[in-house]
Amino acid sequence: MIVVTGATGNIGRTLVPLLAEAGEDVVAVSRRPESEGLPAEVRHAQADIGNSTSMRPVLDGADAFFLLLGGELNGHGESPDALLDAALSAGVKRIVLLSSQINSTRPEALSHTRLREFEAAVRASGADFTILRPGGFASNAFAWAESVRAKRTVFAPFGDVALPVIDPADIAAVAAAALHEDGHAGRTYELTGPVAISPRQQTAAISRALGEEVAFVELSREEAHAHMAQFMPEEVIDGTLDVLGVPLPAEQAISPDVENVLRRQASPFDEWVVRNLPAFR
8 A cells, every 4th residue: 555645746646646647546645635636546645744643644554655845834843753653653665755856955954854854764764665755846937817807917037057857747657657667776866867958948948838928027036035025934945046157967867767667758848838738828
């Protein structure tokens, strides 16, 4: 049995069907009670990954565990040991943790202290583990959807700084392989897209997919900071802007790990746009 947290999010909603199609017994965990969109054979469990007591009955009898921290849990919460103790006590032998590339490129970043604690705890747990460190998500472009729909315009900083953003579906596919197949224990995978692409180039991809002109308006760092302050903690904003505006060479590099695991090239941003085009219409 495989327990998947974050089952209704960008990664989970692809990961769960992949595992079900592979014949795995899957329990899809979310904090919300609804299970709409899950395959019929998949069980849904309402639980809070930030509350190890609520996770214990969900994990009972599980062999593998996909661990995804969401929202505020990236900043605070129980000790990672509480959740891992619940998992190991339930019989979990394999853990796949979704972490971040920033833990390797900027190991002192305050915004990722919590994820580093989880990485350390997973490594020390004694379970077979795989750690996934994706770079920026292609799905971050959903932040532009409203302005594209309303004004056919993208507003973003650092218009010509390119990063190899990754399709969340590729993250899910790598996670499925690590959960379902042997040969991934003890590995840390850096996950990127196949090419570096700038916000201006991403805008052009959205324009091509829509068949309509979409303008790009470059924000100053200060304007971007003010916008992000509406939905991001202050301590995270400057670090995020540093990655977007002055990325390190390692953050612009193309990792071979997606291709090595999946035996195919990572999906380009254009494919992500086409698949998610209704959000921008």
